[in-house]
Amino acid sequence: MSLKKFKAMVVKETDDKKYIREITEKLIDELPEGEVLVKVKYSSLNYKDGLSAMGNKAVTKSYPHTPGVDASGIVEESESNDFQSGDEVIVHAYDLGMNTSGGFGQYIRVPAAWVVKLPGGLSSKESMVYGTAGFTAALSILKLEERGVTPESGEILVTGATGGVGSIAVAILAKAGYQVVAATGKLNEKQFLIDLGVKEVIGRDEARDTTGRLLLKGRWSGVVDTVGGDILATAIKSTKYGGTVTCCGNVASHELNTNVYPFVLRGVSLVGIDSANCPMNVRLQVWEKMSKEWKLEHLDYLTSEIALEELDHNIELILQGKQKGRVVVDLWR
Numbered sequence: 001m002s003l004k005k006f007k008a009m010v011v012k013e014t015d016d017k018k019y020i021r022e023i024t025e026k027l028i029d030e031l032p033e034g035e036v037l038v039k040v041k042y043s044s045l046n047y048k049d050g051l052s053a054m055g056n057k058a059v060t061k062s063y064p065h066t067p068g069v070d071a072s073g074i075v076e077e078s079e080s081n082d083f084q085s086g087d088e089v090i091v092h093a094y095d096l097g098m099n100t101s102g103g104f105g106q107y108i109r110v111p112a113a114w115v116v117k118l119p120g121g122l123s124s125k126e127s128m129v130y131g132t133a134g135f136t137a138a139l140s141i142l143k144l145e146e147r148g149v150t151p152e153s154g155e156i157l158v159t160g161a162t163g164g165v166g167s168i169a170v171a172i173l174a175k176a177g178y179q180v181v182a183a184t185g186k187l188n189e190k191q192f193l194i195d196l197g198v199k200e201v202i203g204r205d206e207a208r209d210t211t212g213r214l215l216l217k218g219r220w221s222g223v224v225d226t227v228g229g230d231i232l233a234t235a236i237k238s239t240k241y242g243g244t245v246t247c248c249g250n251v252a253s254h255e256l257n258t259n260v261y262p263f264v265l266r267g268v269s270l271v272g273i274d275s276a277n278c279p280m281n282v283r284l285q286v287w288e289k290m291s292k293e294w295k296l297e298h299l300d301y302l303t304s305e306i307a308l309e310e311l312d313h314n315i316e317l318i319l320q321g322k323q324k325g326r327v328v329v330d331l332w333r
């Protein structure tokens with residue numbers, strides 16, 4: 001039994017169904033069972049963390065709870081032959097931060113099957129600049145390329161472009177030589193997107209068709225959609241013959257009202273993206289790419305680094321769609 005304490009954000013549910021977030025101390029012994037105990041150096045903020053922190057029961061069923069779907073750090077204890085004490089590792093997705101105490105605490109304990117060794121070429125902090133958002137962006141691009149999309153195929157649309165998934169998608173695509181068009185609700189952040197490498201910025205209104213036409217002029221060879229709803233429906237209708245659209249998010253809406261013509265007349269593919277249960281072989285392939293050919297030079301440019309105590313305010317911003325780029329949490333600051 002260990003009486004060792006650590007600092008964590010804890011979300012509590014009150015009797016009148018309000019959710020209170022506080023930074024408090026927890027015992028290592030309170031952590032769930034698992035083969036690997038990790039001392040967390042960095043975490044990052046994702047939209048799903050915002051949902052968990054505001055009491056969304058589709059994400060987190062019971063409280064008190066420590067959110068944080070991302071963590072990077074050092075193995076402190078391991079009952080698995082695959083990991084030794086002192087190994088630098090990343091843990092993200094699966095159930096971390098959902099119903100398993102997550103990366104917004106200085107320690108996590110998880111099954112060995114959730115743990116990835118930190119790839120050479122990435123520091124612990126850099127891995128969290130990518131985090132689940134970057135992983136999802138890279139997985140989306142991998143799926144476009146697997147379906148034959150190349151820089152020569154034509155323009156790629158990225159929606160929710162200033163957000164976590166969007167900004168990393170924009171930056172990786174630009175680095176890989178694609179012509180990227182960014183759709184954003186933050187036209188005041190046009191320069192941020194241009195600096196990340198986009199060739200054109202369009203507003204959300206332009207990205208959302210209101211004519212009701214079944215097909216629109218085919219423009220995109222690929223789409224990385226992070227928002228869902230009418231913007232995704234418009235993107236599908238505006239995709240060129242043989243193009244591919246990936247769908248990972250629902251910040252605009254979980255609904256998708258579309259018709260069959262983009263699929264049956266243009267051969268457009270709609271590919272679902274799930275990072276949470278992505279198989280380990282694909283997971284390792286994506287991290288390998290992010291640490292090498294898709295490694296971004298100016299990660300600091302799209303990152304703000306905060307302490308645990310600053311999370312509360314940043315959670316409010318992400319829930320309002322106001323975050324820009326990635327927020328990395330230094331657990332020991």
Ligand SMILES: NC(=O)c1ccc[n+]([C@@H]2O[C@H](COP(=O)([O-])OP(=O)(O)OC[C@H]3O[C@@H](n4cnc5c(N)ncnc54)[C@H](OP(=O)(O)O)[C@@H]3O)[C@@H](O)[C@H]2O)c1
Pocket residue numbers: 045046047048132133136159160161162163164165166183184185186204226227231247248249250251252273274275276318319320321322323324325
């Ligand atoms: N499937 C998966 O495995 C997976 C993994 C990670 C994330 N996700 C999902 O991907 C989405 C994005 O996650 P994130 O962490 O990147 O969140 P985020 O940082 O909050 O980015 C979302 C962006 O979407 C845009 N947006 C916000 N509200 C909107 C609205 N009402 N209508 C249209 N656009 C809106 C904003 O960008 P602009 O202002 O630039 O438009 C916002 O910055 C979320 O739905 C998340 O749950 C899924």
